[in-house]
Amino acid sequence: MKLSNSKRIFSGFADKALKKGTISDSEALLALNAKGADIVDLFAEAVRVREVVSGSKIKLCSIINIKSGRCSEDCTFCAQSARYSTDAPVHSLVDHSEMAEMASKMKEWKSRLGIVSSGKGVLKGDSAEFQKILQSIRHLVKKGPVHASLGLLSDETARLLKDAGVEMYHHNIETAPSFFKKICRTHTFADRVHTVKVAKEAGMEVCCGGILGLGETLKQRVEMARAIHNLNVDAIPLNFLNPIPGTPLGNRKPMLPLEALKIVAMFRLVNPKKEVKVCGGRETVLGDLQGMLFFAGASGMMVGGYLTTRGRSVEADHRMVSDCGLTAVK
Numbered sequence: 259m260k261l262s263n264s265k266r267i268f269s270g271f272a273d274k275a276l277k278k279g280t281i282s283d284s285e286a287l288l289a290l291n292a293k294g295a296d297i298v299d300l301f302a303e304a305v306r307v308r309e310v311v312s313g314s315k316i317k318l319c320s321i322i323n324i325k326s327g328r329c330s331e332d333c334t335f336c337a338q339s340a341r342y343s344t345d346a347p348v349h350s351l352v353d354h355s356e357m358a359e360m361a362s363k364m365k366e367w368k369s370r371l372g373i374v375s376s377g378k379g380v381l382k383g384d385s386a387e388f389q390k391i392l393q394s395i396r397h398l399v400k401k402g403p404v405h406a407s408l409g410l411l412s413d414e415t416a417r418l419l420k421d422a423g424v425e426m427y428h429h430n431i432e433t434a435p436s437f438f439k440k441i442c443r444t445h446t447f448a449d450r451v452h453t454v455k456v457a458k459e460a461g462m463e464v465c466c467g468g469i470l471g472l473g474e475t476l477k478q479r480v481e482m483a484r485a486i487h488n489l490n491v492d493a494i495p496l497n498f499l500n501p502i503p504g505t506p507l508g509n510r511k512p513m514l515p516l517e518a519l520k521i522v523a524m525f526r527l528v529n530p531k532k533e534v535k536v537c538g539g540r541e542t543v544l545g546d547l548q549g550m551l552f553f554a555g556a557s558g559m560m561v562g563g564y565l566t567t568r569g570r571s572v573e574a575d576h577r578m579v580s581d582c583g584l585t586a587v588k
């Protein structure tokens with residue numbers, strides 16, 4: 259029995275990504291179509307890039323849902339839209355004490371705090387609710403880095419968040435530009451890109467990614483990775499659809515673990531120098547292959563649960579990171 263000595267199709271991808279700052283769209287598509295032993299070669303290229311860019315450090319982040327549900331928007335995957343009847347919690351802005359309690363866990367969790375609110379966004383800086391959030395942020399930053407995700411922003415609200423001490427603003431483009439209308443009709447892809455730009459102009463770092471498995475094609479997954487590359491953000495959160503009953507995508511089948519891991523590797527090679535982290539859907543979609551996410555090129559993950567669904571214990575996640583010979587960091 260003789261092994262074919264055909265050239266390994268992903269050979270050189272890591273060098274190209276590091277030297278040129280990305281790989282081409284056709285190479286990215288090749289990555290998503292990898293089969294058999296080629297998948298392992300693909301992961302090897304992606305992990306080489308991860309090791310050069312972030313060594314053995316795995317960045318953790320954790321979120322608190324400070325206001326849940328009742329959102330006017332119609333994002334088809336979202337349990338917090340008022341248009342869909344789901345079991346998601348519905349509550350108005352939580353007290354500062356709840357945010358402070360979550361913040362106090364970040365040291366032990368070796369994680370960074372993200373405060374997340376449902377709703378289209380905050381375009382005016384004078385609302386009582388927004389002023390309360392700014393007040394909380396001013397206190398929370400004394401305990402450690404604070405990230406925020408409050409939807410669409412204006413120049414004014416972005417500047418006020420920066421002045422209050424927000425280190426990183428999270429705002430996803432969610433999917434490929436050509437697929438966006440299929441998942442949201444109440445605001446536009448351009449609205450989301452605008453928010454990423456005003457957050458950067460205000461001097462905040464930006465965390466921008468999206469959700470895979472919404473019905474987009476493989477080509478649209480590459481288009482999404484390219485769109486994020488062109489926005490030159492700092493961190494890229496990858497979520498895998500965890501279908502929520504009651505939402506329009508509630509009956510969709512979650513993707514298979516290897517399909518998700520190939521997406522991680524593709525995003526790593528298209529965006530070599532960024533923090534590529536796996537967030538929502540990690541446990542549901544990756545199942546027993548969770549630890550592989552670091553060997554597919556991811557350099558971060560969300561721990562401690564998600565907006566409307568639970569995650570597994572932070573202890574188990576810390577153990578997974580150390581079992582992979584890696585180190586969890588803030």
Ligand code: SF4
Binds near residue numbers: 330336337378
């Ligand atoms: S993703 Fe955000 S904007 Fe869209 S429905 Fe959910 S909370 Fe609203």
